[in-house]
Amino acid sequence: MKLLNTVLVVAMSAGIFYSCTTSSKEEQKTPQTESEEITDQGPRIVSLHASASEIISALGCEEDLVGTDITSVYPESVKKITKLGHISGITAQGILSLKPTLVVVHKDELSAQLEKQLQEVGVQIEKIEQNYTPEGTIRLISSLGETLDRKEEAQELIAAFNQEMDSLTVTSSNKKxxxxxxxxxxxxxxxxxxxxxxxxxxxxxxxxxxxxxxxxxxxxxxxxxxxxxxxxxxxxxxxxxxxxxxxxxxxxxxxxxxxxxxxxxxxxxxxxxxxxxxxxxxxxxxxxxxxxxxx
Incomplete structure (x- = not known):
């Protein structure tokens, strides 16, 4: 149960390569389209999921975040990023006003209408899955590391996560x-x-x-x-x-x-x-x- 529950035309290429790194590009001699200008500026990520926002930041890509949902509040610096509201009320117009190249959202929270609107203008959509286990956390980190071209950073984050999990000492009890x-x-x-x-x-x-x-x-x-x-x-x-x-x-x-x-x-x-x-x-x-x- 969800507790808290037009399109701006942007010509974007469907073949954009979404990397967190901002690499310099040679100046184009031909006039650039709006989408090419956005791409040259580097990736622009909208994250509509708190866990994804946290992982994106942990992978070193926080500077590429241009918008998040209202539940994305960690790390503290993410609070300063433009908030689009709760996922149940977020519109394509609000997302596209930030000119994103990538939108990250839970697969069960993306409406068919919103997905279609984003696809029509060429925005890449990363639909994540999450289950509430340590193994699920590892899969999510690995998946986002792949999407953001941060595989090495993802493996380092997973190694640190596993080390912390292994160091835990939890005693089972009958406490309800x-x-x-x-x-x-x-x-x-x-x-x-x-x-x-x-x-x-x-x-x-x-x-x-x-x-x-x-x-x-x-x-x-x-x-x-x-x-x-x-x-x-x-x-x-x-x-x-x-x-x-x-x-x-x-x-x-x-x-x-x-x-x-x-x-x-x-x-x-x-x-x-x-x-x-x-x-x-x-x-x-x-x-x-x-x-x-x-x-």
Whole structure:
């Protein structure tokens, strides 16, 4: 479930070679078309996926990013890049106003209409896949390294990622952890199977008792009491939207579960939890450490 859910004519060549490196070119003696001028200036990348934006930056191509979706907030410098909004509302006109040579987007989040509009003007589209496992992260890094002609950098990033993963010490426990997506007291959703939160909870050695459904569903007091988690898990921004820790008692069923009675609440930065990018080892370690304090 997606939680937060004309064309500018640009003559672009379908045979453009998309490399992150900006190589100098000999001056053309013949007049250049607009697309040739853009190409001569180097690649112009629009990333509509937070994990992709993070990896593109880690591969040394951040200077080629000309636009991102609103969820792309890491590294900090990416926040300064033009934001096109949430993927559900992004238009071809908005993308093409940035004169991109490459658009990176999750394959399940690209509408047929938007794809057609971009293809009609010759923009290369890289449709990525992501599954919430360490192996999925490695595949995504490798794929983007291939697309951006940064294979060597991708292998170095993967090697560092594997080293961090190998250094992790996670002790499995029987602790039940429920992730709640909050946008104020009026919007409370529980993470089920197939979500990055569910995967991260398991990688941190705990259990998600809400695994009998996929994606997210609205929280109810009955379902929360039935799950009876040992800890509740939030984004930092989610707790802030509720009005702080002292306001969590307004969650339906909060005072009837072990987590509520004991005040066992953990929170983490949203992009770290959900990206499943190069920082995944850090996310696992941080959640594992926080849960170790839950007795």
């Amino acid at each position: 952890v429920v992730f709640i997506y909050a946008r104020g007291a009026g919007t409370l959703m529980v993470a089920g199977k197939g979500t990055p939160m569910d995967a991260l909870i398991q990688l941190a050695g705990a259990e998600n008792p809400c695994s009998d459904f996929k994606d997210f569903k609205p929280l109810t007091s009955e379902s929360l009491v039935k799950a009876n988690p040992d800890a509740l898990f939030f984004f930092n921004s989610g707790i802030e939207s509720m009005g702080g820790l002292e306001s969590l008692s307004q969650i339906p069923g909060y005072n009837l579960i072990n987590a509520g009675k004991e005040g066992h609440v953990v929170s983490m930065e949203g992009s770290l939890v959900s990206s499943f990018g190069p920082r995944l080892p850090k996310a696992i370690r941080e959640l594992s450490n926080k849960l170790s304090a839950v007795q």
